[in-house]
Amino acid sequence: MAAFGTVFMPEMAISWFDGSSWSAAEVVSSESLQLHPGAHVLHYSSTCFEGLKAFRHQDGSINIFRMDRNIDRFTQSSELLALPAIEKAATGKMIIDIVRRFKDEVPEPPGSMYIRPTHIGTEPAIGKAATPSVTSCQYILLSPVGDYFAGGDTTLRLLLEENGARCAAHMGMIKSGGNYASALRPIMKAKQEQRADQVLFCPGGDVQETGAANFLLIDGNEVITKALDESFLHGVTRDSILTIARDLGMDVQERQLTIDELLERAAKPGCEAALSGTAAVLTPVGTLIHNDKEYPVGNGGIGATTLKLRQALNDIQWGKAEDKHGWLTRI
Ligand SMILES: Cc1ncc(COP(=O)(O)O)c(C=O)c1O
Numbered sequence: 001m002a003a004f005g006t007v008f009m010p011e012m013a014i015s016w017f018d019g020s021s022w023s024a025a026e027v028v029s030s031e032s033l034q035l036h037p038g039a040h041v042l043h044y045s046s047t048c049f050e051g052l053k054a055f056r057h058q059d060g061s062i063n064i065f066r067m068d069r070n071i072d073r074f075t076q077s078s079e080l081l082a083l084p085a086i087e088k089a090a091t092g093k094m095i096i097d098i099v100r101r102f103k104d105e106v107p108e109p110p111g112s113m114y115i116r117p118t119h120i121g122t123e124p125a126i127g128k129a130a131t132p133s134v135t136s137c138q139y140i141l142l143s144p145v146g147d148y149f150a151g152g153d154t155t156l157r158l159l160l161e162e163n164g165a166r167c168a169a170h171m172g173m174i175k176s177g178g179n180y181a182s183a184l185r186p187i188m189k190a191k192q193e194q195r196a197d198q199v200l201f202c203p204g205g206d207v208q209e210t211g212a213a214n215f216l217l218i219d220g221n222e223v224i225t226k227a228l229d230e231s232f233l234h235g236v237t238r239d240s241i242l243t244i245a246r247d248l249g250m251d252v253q254e255r256q257l258t259i260d261e262l263l264e265r266a267a268k269p270g271c272e273a274a275l276s277g278t279a280a281v282l283t284p285v286g287t288l289i290h291n292d293k294e295y296p297v298g299n300g301g302i303g304a305t306t307l308k309l310r311q312a313l314n315d316i317q318w319g320k321a322e323d324k325h326g327w328l329t330r331i
Helices: 040-044 067-080 088-101 177-194 236-247 259-266 304-317
Strands: 011-017 026-029 047-049 052-056 062-065 112-121 136-145 156-161 198-201 214-219 222-225 251-254 272-277 281-290 293-296 328-330
Touching: 011 088, 026 088, 040 112, 047 067, 047 177, 062 088, 067 088, 067 112, 067 236, 088 112, 088 136, 156 177, 177 198, 214 236, 214 259, 214 304, 222 236, 236 251, 236 272, 236 281, 236 304, 259 281, 259 293, 272 304, 281 304
Parallel strands: 156 198, 156 281, 222 251
Antiparallel strands: 011 026, 011 136, 047 112, 052 062, 052 112, 062 328, 112 136, 214 222, 214 272, 272 281, 281 293
């Protein structure tokens, strides 16, 4: 099967901001995008994006998961990057219209249609290092994706990184390309030197997130994860899993978690850890690596609570459980 995010629908929705207003949305080929080589985004990284999914239900309907939350975050990222303001309703319509256009291509669960709204600064101006782009472009790409867990469930190995950071502390809650570029070197090093799958960034010993997912510690009835602040991405999956855990009567703690507490709790037999994200859903973590030592989480295998929470989330997404929080937009 093709790697996640490498197959695209042939068309995308697009709209341009000319400095005073947004153009009417159009549907154009997704093969290419014409930009001036001096476009602001290509030099000063004025870019943000989103990732969300549309699911096919058994009754044939197509349902987008937590679209409003993702548009809120897209709007906030644009604002914090000094990009032109997003019009939420227009972006929502672009998303719905393009997904509707390709509704027949939305895979059956466990597959889905991954939706990638993108916003970039387009002004051709290479002297604007300290000035925002006046013009911008917003487009919605679609990519059908299969089962992330195909090939059997395995657990991840995470390197705990105390000294580096994923990105600048004030940029963490912005879903912007530069943050991912900034995290690449430590991730590649951890893969090569420690056979780690991901780096869990823990600046100053404070357990934060990985390069593309949030981190949850599940210890019996307790779910522990870092409280929201501007230093990391406010995952929509994180929020959904915490809501489901609360609904199930679990003790959800959004607070600081230190490496010391994490390693101490992980050593207990029933302890579990997982990464949450739109792509990863809820992926079990089996091993933590710290100062060249390996620490299994619980028994190192896949945790039963992790699987239960993932199933509960998938059941809502796939239309098999009641959507009592109104998370689905049926189109
Ligand atoms: C850095 C980072 N943290 C966390 C997440 C999880 O966010 P969400 O659950 O909204 O996909 C992502 C994106 O998937 C991410 O890129």
